[in-house]
Amino acid sequence: MSEVVLDGESLTPADVVAVAREDATVSVAEDAREAVRASRERVDDVLASDEAVYGVNTGFGELVDQRIPREEVETLQTNLLRSHSAGAGEELPAEAVRAMLVARVNALVKGYSGIREVVVDHLVTMLNEGVTPVVPRTGSLGASGDLAPLAHATIVLIGEDALARADLEPLTLRAKEGLALINGTQLSVGLGALLVADAERLVRAADVAGALTTEVTMSSTVPSHPAIQAARPHDGQTESAANVRRLTADSEIVESHRNCDRVQDAYSTRCLPQVHGAVRDAVAHLREAVETELNSATDNPLVFARSTVASPGEDEGTAAAATRASGTDRAAVLSGGNFHGAPLAHRLDYVAAALTDLAAVSERRVDRMLNPNTQEPHLPPFLTPDPGVRSGYMIAQYTAAALVNECRGTGRPATDNTPVSGNQEDHVSMSATSAFQARDVAERVGRVLGVELLCGAQAAEFVEDDLTPGRGTGAAFEAVRERVPPLEGDRPLAGEIETAADLVASGDLESRVSEALDEPLE
Numbered sequence: 001m002s003e004v005v006l007d008g009e010s011l012t013p014a015d016v017v018a019v020a021r022e023d024a025t026v027s028v029a030e031d032a033r034e035a036v037r038a039s040r041e042r043v044d045d046v047l048a049s050d051e052a053v054y055g056v057n058t059g060f061g062e063l064v065d066q067r068i069p070r071e072e073v074e075t076l077q078t079n080l081l082r083s084h085s086a087g088a089g090e091e092l093p094a095e096a097v098r099a100m101l102v103a104r105v106n107a108l109v110k111g112y113s114g115i116r117e118v119v120v121d122h123l124v125t126m127l128n129e130g131v132t133p134v135v136p137r138t139g140s141l142g143a144s145g146d147l148a149p150l151a152h153a154t155i156v157l158i159g160e161d162a163l164a165r166a167d168l169e170p171l172t173l174r175a176k177e178g179l180a181l182i183n184g185t186q187l188s189v190g191l192g193a194l195l196v197a198d199a200e201r202l203v204r205a206a207d208v209a210g211a212l213t214t215e216v217t218m219s220s221t222v223p224s225h226p227a228i229q230a231a232r233p234h235d236g237q238t239e240s241a242a243n244v245r246r247l248t249a250d251s252e253i254v255e256s257h258r259n260c261d262r263v264q265d266a267y268s269t270r271c272l273p274q275v276h277g278a279v280r281d282a283v284a285h286l287r288e289a290v291e292t293e294l295n296s297a298t299d300n301p302l303v304f305a306r307s308t309v310a311s312p313g314e315d316e317g318t319a320a321a322a323t324r325a326s327g328t329d330r331a332a333v334l335s336g337g338n339f340h341g342a343p344l345a346h347r348l349d350y351v352a353a354a355l356t357d358l359a360a361v362s363e364r365r366v367d368r369m370l371n372p373n374t375q376e377p378h379l380p381p382f383l384t385p386d387p388g389v390r391s392g393y394m395i396a397q398y399t400a401a402a403l404v405n406e407c408r409g410t411g412r413p414a415t416d417n418t419p420v421s422g423n424q425e426d427h428v429s430m431s432a433t434s435a436f437q438a439r440d441v442a443e444r445v446g447r448v449l450g451v452e453l454l455c456g457a458q459a460a461e462f463v464e465d466d467l468t469p470g471r472g473t474g475a476a477f478e479a480v481r482e483r484v485p486p487l488e489g490d491r492p493l494a495g496e497i498e499t500a501a502d503l504v505a506s507g508d509l510e511s512r513v514s515e516a517l518d519e520p521l522e
Helices: 013-022 030-049 061-065 070-084 093-109 117-128 147-158 161-165 177-183 188-214 225-232 235-248 251-256 270-292 315-325 342-372 394-410 431-460 473-480 493-504 508-517
Strands: 001-007 025-028 088-091 137-138 303-306 333-335
Touching: 001 013, 001 093, 013 093, 013 188, 013 270, 025 030, 025 093, 025 117, 030 117, 030 303, 030 333, 070 147, 070 177, 093 117, 093 147, 093 188, 117 147, 117 161, 137 147, 137 177, 147 188, 161 251, 188 225, 188 235, 188 251, 188 270, 188 342, 188 431, 188 473, 188 493, 188 508, 225 235, 235 270, 235 473, 235 508, 270 342, 342 394, 342 431, 394 431, 431 493, 473 493, 473 508, 493 508
Parallel strands: 001 025
Antiparallel strands: 088 137, 303 333
């Protein structure tokens, strides 16, 4: 994807990934530019009316009742960016800042924020020229949006050094523009968009790793039969089961034990479609919220054409609110709470917990391959040909178990409340914290899946030589073996765990498997 066109309506997580990680350029659709210009005209109209309007000529938060003289309105907006640039901690990675900026521009071009076109163009140029502000990680409460991170990201607009690199002149912010830049959920949703892409890749990789484990432990693929899924037709369950069937298609290993005496397998393989599917559904639920949020106006107040809020047929209360909000014939500036991150925060917490369960079931499959008390007779203890003298993959499972435990600790719901701003802002969401935690969990889950892939490939070394694997599982085995040789004697495994985790995170595993199947994994 070489260019992403922002129109305020159609930004996707894939678009955010393209801008944040792949340096795709950004442009603004002409219809969106017209909406920006019309919105700014409405703000100017309100300003000329001299009515007290929050965000235009009043203070902020608990200082809402402080009226700002006309000659101080521009100073108010500049001071807002300065005072709110109060974050702390380590710097956000460039991809997080770029995700936040592209999400913010898309929200601005919806035409409800009252910002000038030149401000939008400066942000677009910053993205396209690789000007990435330094933004401390900590400071957002997820209401009134991600204030501190957005302030750090946009205070560059009134500076000089960074803008000079992009051949831009520093801006003097006008009425409402400072507030429009920082009042919204764009750090939370930007991180959420990146997480959606990563989490969906993790679930597909888990299907691959789980199918390989199913095969090398001589477990049954019957639990993935379509009739079973049709009897309980959750979307995610159906998709993961279909993946297992495709991945193990044409497997002589699976066929070799189809008529064995074992009636049922352990839950970690037998319930793979149900567990992986539930995680899929959780991620899909997050995707729904992220896609809506990416294309929403999330600052406050919002600027509307009067006709849209006080048209014939509207209730008298709405019309009266519009009159009180602006007192002009053309514009209504309405105060609300679209900056509150609750719609993201709860689902981010939920996805962190779901991904933790994905790691947990993967670690249990690792144990089925290593544990001499549960593994199949063809597999040696800890997958080493000389157990006792050698420990094989014993400690790799320890690492997987430690990673699962860290996921559980990290995945405690972050959604909480600490009132701020003199108790005017008395309920906040902590959505950014939820996003950070979910991303940390996702990274650890990738490592657990890496351990399962390493063990699955090693277990495959002990399967009878004349039995061929499935098309997809065979491709997964080869992808691992191209990077990690068989474990013939004990050696340090730390680097190999990272290599296998990168095979998952980079998408290379999925690409190799999809190529072998002649179709993408679901």
